[in-house]
Amino acid sequence: MTDPADAGTDPALERQLLVLDVNGAPYEVLCEPRRTLVDVLRHDLGLTGTHVGCEHGVCGACTVLLDDRPVRACLLFAVQAEGAAVRTVESLSDGRELSDLQRAFADHHALQCGFCTPGFLMLAEGFLAERPDPDRAEVRELVAANLCRCTGYQPLVDAIHGCATARRAARKEN
Template sequence: MTDRQLIVLTVNGTEHEVLAEPRRTLLDVLRHELFLTGTHSGCEHGVCGACTVLVDGEPVRACLMFAVQAENSEIRTVESLGSGGEPSDLQQAFGEHHALQCGFCTPGFLMLAEGFLAQRPDADRAEIREAVSANLCRCTGYQTIVDAIASTAARRRGAVTEEETTP
């Protein structure tokens, strides 16, 4: 028999009480208990980044973190982006720059970028490229992802130039 314990997770600003086995990953709890399926399960080894969420503002591989480890933390998933059914500026930039194709890796890239831009709002393209190298995409070749993130960074700084926003 497996012992389950009651944990309280704050996800996208809402507290959730979850009865979970200590060995359950944050990814499993988000998808199967809280039904937040935007966080994707890819490799389940922390390599691909499809399951990236923000935990206390830091990008984290949800497949490598136990749900019990996330208690008393602020967790953000891709569902937290945008408002009122409208996409966030970052999501819009991904569309404008064609930074997605099949879309499987997109939620992980969005959350990685959201956390990165919160810490490095003035990042240059080389720093963005280095940051996104942590996640895997099999379709886009990364350039459009870098373009979308650079465009969002420029817009958030109020330093929008035609070169940074034109796909």
């Protein structure tokens, strides 16, 4: 029988230094390669706006942007984000004023308990950057990717489409 002390160290448990770009700022984190991005964001960086829901990539509460594309932070290892730009819900506002998207969510009553809201905001932010002029059907299809148990999806569609419409009007003015 082999003595466990002679087995060596499991490389999957060895901590390594990661340099992450989160919300435009560099962070150094010492963690095991098996740690998820959502855990590092919440527990190591203190960015608790990204929520942990199902931990299986189904609910979308943990959605963040990775190089401007929405991803489920519970399904990514933090090491996979190294060298990429990560944006969390905290990046949408300067802490004094809501972003136009956050304001649209409030104006259209697209939040109730708020648990799913950060994931929907980041999903919408990534979507609107790629598709600035979506129709309502495209927005409806988008919101079907995340789960909300309180508001229903119509206020979310109204908020995201309303934000897109306001951004389009602002572009025409400039």
